[in-house]
Amino acid sequence: MPHFLRALAATLTVAATPVLAAGLEDEPRITEGLITVGIAYEIAEVCPTIGPRRIRGLRYLLALKSAASDLGYSDAEIETFIDDDAAKDRLEVIARERLAGLGASRGDVAAHCRVGVAEVANDTQVGRLLNPN
Template sequence: MIRRLSHMFACAAVAALVAGAVSARPHLSEVDEINDGLFVIAVAKEIRDYCPEISARTLKAYDFLWKLRKQAREMGYSDTEIKAYIGDDKEKAKMRVRGEAYLKEHGVTYEDPQTFCALGRVEIEKSSRIGALLRAK
């Protein structure tokens, strides 16, 4: 009887380990769909913060953010994991580097707010994911 219980326990432990390995998921920083969405929001925010001629489409931005959260939850991430990732200073720094590279690549400089406006208008005109979160005043 003890041998049988011991065998059953061992089988259950192996099954739990296998299930854990199958459900293991990458850190949110490695999930492109989520990172790309947060990048879109970050760049749109930077444009509207520095360009006085462009404002946010606030409801659309919140809707977009909620959809990203829902997508992460559907991938198995908890609210705690999502909040921890979004609040992580190292991840914010990585996003800032990525965003600044994008801005520089598109001719934007912090010394000239009109360069933010020019990029914002281009993004709005081509109806990009960034442009969809912006509105020309």
């Protein structure tokens, strides 16, 4: 999952003055949403028969940004969090651990495809971000 949050950063870039956003990484709605995106991204990247639902994914990321704003975080705080490499790395590790817990260890293409198909069939949030070809 080569920096799955880069897509988020590109999508949500705003002109902002950097400030500390230590609290945003402690917001479960936001971090769980980003972990979900990371899992879906990894499945779509590894499995050749499953792609991302780009528009749905974009809407989901924008909803996360809106949720962060609703929680009282400024655009500058959101931007700082998006650009935080340590936060990206931490969420990426969690996403990969959860994916492995679902049966898809890193580099196992068939397992990623199985998990992706199951997520779509079960209509999970991860599955809703995927498009089986």
